Amino acid sequence: MSSFKVLVVDDSPFMRKVFSDFISADPSFEVVATAANGMEAVERTIELAPDVITMDLEMPAMNGLEALKRIMALRPTPVIMLSAVTDNGTRDTIRALQYGAVDFIRKPDRSVKLDIRLVGEQLREKLHVAVEMARSGNYRMLPAVEEKPDKQEEEPQAIVPGERFPEPPAAAEPPQGEPERPSLAADPPASPNGTDRSGGPTAESPPKKPDPLRKKPAKSEPPPEDGLPRPAADGQSAPLVPKLAKPAPSARTARDDRTGLLKEPPRSRSVQQPERPLAKRPPPAEPAGGAGRKTKEAPAGNSAFEHLVAIGTSTGGPRALHEVLTNLPADFPAPVLIVQHMPPKFTQSLAQRLDSFSEIRVCEAQDGETVLSGTAYIAPGGKHMLLAKDPSSSAYRIVLSDEEPRSGHRPSVDKLFESLLGCKGLKRHIVVMTGMGSDGAKGMKALREDGAETTIAEAEQTCVVYGMPRSAVELGAASHVLRLQEIAPALVREVSARNK
Template sequence: MPEFKVLIVDDSPFMRKVFSDVIDADAAFEVLATASNGKEAVDLTLKLKPDIITMDLEMPLWNGIEALKRIMALQPTPVIMLSAVTDNGTRDTIRALQYGAIDFIRKPDGAVKLDIRQVGEQLLEKLHIALETVSSGALRMLPAVEEQGEAAAEIIPVVVDSPKPPVEKTKKPDVPAEPLLNKTRIVESFKPPDQPVKTRNAELPRKLDRIPDKPDSSRLKPNHASPGISTSRLPERPLVKDLASQTVKKAASLELKTAMPKKSVRTTVTEAQANRDQSQAIPPTTNPKPTSSFTHLVAIGTSTGGPRALHEVLTGIPADFPAPILVVQHMPPKFTHSLAQRLDNFCSINVREAVDGELIETATAYIAPGGRHMTLRKEVTGTYRIKLSDEVPKGGHKPSVDVMFESLVGHPQLKRHIVLMTGMGSDGAKGMKALQTDGAQTTIAEAEQTCVVYGMPRSAVELGAVSQILPLQGIAPVLVQEVKSRKP
């Protein structure tokens, strides 16, 4: 069995030694090299091309986030982040997951007493999962979905080998599709409608001229597409608005208004009436407030690669979305809170970590807290509330997608739209099948070519629980169409 080569990146000599000993003790892995800062990590990645990288967050020169951005742009490689359980640590970990890291473990520090042996075991577990997915060809290294909304790192070209001529892409032979249910619709090429760029609380780029080009596709790992699904072209995300040009236009408009002579104080009754009629004829463009009255509900389950996928989907939901969204993302406590806060900064809808007993409203996404199951509870008044529980994990997961999905069974008065996205294992597949049998309107699985790990969606497809297979970029537009087009 070939050894899986690992690059360890940490500014602590003690932690580099500990992780090296733990990894070398496993016959499946070999420590290829160690780095003490982000710049060394990028240089060694380009030179040695490791199979996987363990990356600390806080380091000199370039921190883990900056190094990750450069690696994903120049030499996409699976990265496991080492995160301190602090507010800054959890926030940066969520950023790293959205920039392309496949997973993370909690690093011992002074504030949280974590046993070194326990951390080593967790690291080996994550490495074996990565080894399994890479060996099976199920792991996808995809570009970050968020570069347009934040200042990306300035990519400094590093020449390691002599430049090679570009490899011409050859068209793959058509592969016959696997037999699925007749009702399953596989979308081959989906182009969502144009949508305005969302700016509510958005973290706008500080330097637009430093947003890097897309990573060289020739350096990405092979993309094994699902049979019957075309990967020839996926829709591009909308471009960031040119803020400078907007500023110039506003300034010009202001100067024009200033230069124009003021209107006479005397205004005829006819003019005043016409102006009043015109203002009444055009209602103000304000979004309705969230309400606890709804007939549609969306539920989403995801795991490895989920923060990136949730960003793509939830930012595509408009502020007037007439349904609530329940989300289970496999993640430890505290990290789900940071995930909800970060997503809320980018989304038109409200996004928050769910609270036990709170009233469920439209245009709001509720993320299950790490370490607690989340279910739907109907009140005698006809409204719905969040219910959190501390019951034992199901299938090794807490929160569990299956637990959430199964709580939606037996609510025929709700038009339920169910989504399973990237993740290891099969959590959510049985719950989706039960909802399909119970009359759910929509059951969507993310297509293989956009999943970081095609595990949970594959299980649902194989179980025959899926009515539509969609690439990540197509999920939000379809949800909007399904919810808004169906009669209450």
């Protein structure tokens, strides 16, 4: 069996040696080269075509973020980031995940004497996952999230004369006649063919900077004739999108023949939107102490909501959450509870970054806080998040728990979903998106049997890793299978039409 080629990138000779030794100790891997900065990393990637790259964030000449963007534009390759547990480190790590990095590990910190052997074991495990996904075709490199103007962010570093690699090509225009992804913010007509799936990332933005919430679609493989994903476990073709048993629809709540979800009657525009007008996005502002952050007033949410959305995700989740949350309007009449598998501190940076792009408020959940509509709550890393009814009022509150990890995860998607069982006073909409493993499948199955309105699994065509959604589909937990760009519009339609 041939070894997988690994490129190790770090400005510290000591760390290059340590990580190279740990990687080489596994016969499945061969360290084909090392690089001391981002420029060398791009050159080595083009010359040697490694199977996977480990990339430090802070380096001279060209930092890890800029190198990542160039690599994903020139030769898309799975990249695992080495992140320092600092405020800047966690923020840059979240950005790297949205630029296209497959995962990250926390870099050993000499000041707190982290177990470097444990870090090495985690790195080897993530390397195996990365190469397995890449070789099996279960890993998809989606277009990177485009940046908002950021006054405090450094300008991309110029390439010194004599560089040996070309400039990244401009992003290609979508093929003529191929529609762009659906959006709820006055985007072009929705695409029924999942054009958000990508065989490679988009290049850096051309001089005319596009809307930061818009991504150009990449080519996708043709779907089955009926446009629906099919299970592959038993080799039999069977639809994964049965219609929910609901009363006969009215003209206003007609269902889509393909997905079984509510749709609106024909309108002058082809983009399906709720009847009420969407809130206009405020211009981005940058308060002190938060690069790229926008000023957002306290939410005008209501604690007496009738609907609740719960989302579980893991590997590939930051970009998937970006797609869903940024397409929810500011007056979305339901709270959104989110479990993203991620260590402590990183979930706070994830919440802050998603908040800066979204119309709804996005925050890291706090123990005991009242849950409000129009707000997304991300479970803190290292804590289970549960929903509980306030015994002294009709409100619901967040409960954070230090209970033992579930299936190796804390926070656990199953733990969140199980806390929603018995909440018959709420119309529950459950979503499982990209990620390794099966967390969330059993909880979703129990909620479907408990009368949840909607249970959605992300379709394989758009998953970065088709693990958690596959488990939900195979268990019979998912009543609907939707591509990533279809999830937010479906939630808006379901919640709006049933919000009576």
